[in-house]
Amino acid sequence: MxxxxxxxxxxxxxxxxxxxxxxxxxxxxxxxxxxxxxxxxxxxxxxxxxxxxxxxxxxxxxxxxxxxxxxxxxxxxxxxxxxxxxxxxxxxxxxxxxxxxxxxxxxxxxxxxxxxxxxxxxxxxxxxxxxxxxxxxxxxxxxxxxxxxxxxxxxxxxxxxxxxxxxxxxxxxxxxQTGVGPRITSATLGRVVDYAESNVNNMGSAMAPAVADTILNHLHDLHRHPADYDLIASGDLGAVGLALAGEVLKQSGRDMGTGFTDCGVMIFDANQDVHAGASGCGCSAVVFAGNIMQRIKAGELKRVLLVGSGALHSSTSALQGESIPGIGHAVVIEA
Amino acid sequence: MANQSSRQPTITVTPEQYKSLAQQYTPKPTVVKNVVRAFFVGGIICVIGQIIINLFVIAGLNRIDASTAATATMIFLGAMLTGLGVYDEIGKFGGAGSIVPITGFANSIVAPAMEFKREGYVLGVGAKLFTVAGPVLVYGIATSIVVGIVYFFLH
Amino acid sequence: MFEMIMPAFIVGGLICVIGQLLMDLTKPAFTPAHVLVSFVTGGAILGALGWYEPLVKIGGAGATIPLSGFGYSLAKGAMEAVGKQGILGALSGGVEATAVGIAAAVFFGYLMSVAFSPKG
Known part of the structure; x- marks a missing residue:
């Protein structure tokens, strides 16, 4: 088969x-x-x-x-x-x-x-x-x-x-299966990656290596480059995690350029007192369903890579001193 | 389309390198600003306590009773400001300045209890009243007992 | 009415600064609950050693309103009760000396929790 x-x-x-x-x-x-x-x-x-x-x-x-x-x-x-x-x-x-x-x-x-x-x-x-x-x-x-x-x-x-x-x-x-609209052409499912960040007030840092790992494998698997995408958006790395993921990817030989951003950075203004940005399942979901879908339909974005980022800990594991494992799942959406 | 390529793309940063990267990119707490705010907020809360003590003394209580009554009054104020949704704003500004005074203790009692009201009055409010107050009483009372026993044997 | 105001402000402010430094300079797992527990225990130990008493004399409410003052009252109560009734006082003294505070915290805490709902 x-x-x-x-x-x-x-x-x-x-x-x-x-x-x-x-x-x-x-x-x-x-x-x-x-x-x-x-x-x-x-x-x-x-x-x-x-x-x-x-x-x-x-x-x-x-x-x-x-x-x-x-x-x-x-x-x-x-x-x-x-x-x-x-x-x-x-x-x-x-x-x-x-x-x-x-x-x-x-x-x-x-x-x-x-x-x-x-x-x-x-x-x-x-x-x-x-x-x-x-x-x-x-x-x-x-x-x-x-x-x-x-x-x-x-x-x-x-x-x-x-x-x-x-x-x-x-x-x-x-x-x-059929109809009119943007299409999901491929997906890269992530591995659980844990670089020993245990600070529950720094989830971006906990998830950044996992997101970097998924992006690295995605580009490798499809023989693509960051420039092949109009937008690469991680789910909720926040300002700290986004900078860290960019740096990790750079040191691993992939310069993400300017098209790499994060839904958690996009959704709030600096004056909304959210510190490093947004998080939560809803973050990437509403930014994709709202802003990104509108920009795809308007023809501004032709090919988008959405990389959801997850921190796979619980309050119990955090209290017991475990570090926070991260995961990243990527989907490609094309107009 | 089947293309089973061997593994290789793995990020080339070691956990040790990542740790220093993470430290470098993570914003530090604004210690000086926090300390100044904690000093003023904590100082002002204690001044309010002192004024209440002085008022009780004027009302005729002796110094020790006045101090006890003032503590109870401050607990009442801390609990009420938490209920009104004001104390968390003071806490965001003042940090330890509003956590360390007895009003912060009252805040740590009301905040969880109030929020768990939806889980019932016994296992919600009743139990959550002691989320933070419980450990404080456990360690405080236990220490005082040990102090008392040591004192007994030394005298 | 305004006596002891400046000492209370300075001593109270400085005690809170110690708490702020504990939170900002230690690892992130050191939460407000840990701060409160440290202060009540620390206050009890300093009280037992006789080192907190001078602070109360100088600072008034500045030393009694912070939770370290609660610890100091616990230890002082236990020691005084041991002096009066012997070893049993070690068990009863601390709680007796702070009974008003504990009861007020439970009662007002319950009252406010029932009366108000969280704003989020």
Missing amino acids: DLKRMGNQTVVFANPPVILSSYSVVGPKEGQGPLGKTFSKVWKDQLNGEKSWEFAESKMLREALEGAIAQVNVPSGHIDFMLAGDLLNQMISSNFAARQLALPFIGIYGACSTMALGMALGSMLIDGGFARYVLVGVSSHHDTAERQFRAPTEHGTQRAMSAQWTVTGAGSVLLG
Whole structure:
């Protein structure tokens, strides 16, 4: 059988799946940021009338998933699989959103890299002939993440200068076998890489080697150069991680040039007091579903490499002194 | 399309080199600014405490009772400012200046308890009241007992 | 009403500076909870050695409002109670001396937690 796999870690789709629609819902702080106008929907507050932040996050994910379905003429009964993930224990946001949507559901966890992972898996399902339509969505919420991973929100503490701000947002895409829209042409699934960073207030530094490893393998597997892409965007490395990944790639023989950026750097302004930038599943999801999709459709970007970045630790492993393993998953989107 | 190439692309930075790179790229805490702010915020909180002590003395309490009553008042103020959502803003500015005073102790009690109200009044509020206060009482009381025992045998 | 203001400001400010340096110059795992525990334990030990007492005399609230003052009261209470009732005082003295503070923290803490909801 003819394998669709290239090189070390990359899959190339014979019939590249189409991104039929995308939808993004964000919280108020994200709405006030520089990309505010590119999101489909901005909530007025962090709760949006729900009784807890966890309920609110699940609702936000549901709105994003339903929003993507509503934009195209695909009856929801025709959607073969829903892939979703989030950061909360046992992925409650996704599970409870899936309860309402009643679609065959695959919960996936790649920490903040989940959007790229879901797009890669969804494309594999479609190109493999197992599905015609796959719905992919992820969410994160600043306050649910704070209380699970860090301190209660009203605790009077100072955030480290390298700390990142978890995005309150949910993004989704509907992938189809045929149709009109940008296509996902290949994907490089990452290895878990751990360079012994154990500071939970410096996730960018923990994830940068993993992202660099995935980009290095991607370029090698497809015999490409950074200049072959109009945009290479990592998921949520933040300012510290982005600089580190660039430096690591440079020392490994790949100069990324000026087209290398990070969704976590794009989504907030310097004056929004987020320190090193944004993080969270929702970060790369809403930036891709909003800003990047618009720029692809407008013809500004022809070929984009989205590299989701994930920190695969838990609050338990951090307390027990383990370092933070990182992962990077890359998908190529072409107009 | 099958093209099973052998491995090779691996980043050429060693973990040791990465550690120094990470240190170089990670912004340092602004220690001087933080220290100045901690000094002023901590100093002002203690001044408020002193004024409350002085007022209790004027009201007729002796020095020791006035000091105890002032501590209870400061705990009340710290707890209330946390409930009103003000204390975390003071903390962001003042750092240790608002953590070390007894008002910071009150903040560390109310902040988790209030947030876990949605998980119920017994296992939420009741249990989380002691997330930080628990360790403080454990180590404080245990130390005082050891001090008392040592004192007993020395005298 | 305004006596002891400057000493309280300076002593209280300096004690908080020690806490800030502990947080900024040690490894990141040293959280506010660790700061509070260090201060209460440190205050109790300094109190036992008789080194905290002068600070309270000079600084007033500047030395009693920081959590090290809580530790000092615990140790002082334990030692005084040992003097009065012997070894049993080691167990009862600390908590008795700080009972108002502990009870106030539990009661007001509960009250405020029930009355308010977090803003996020």
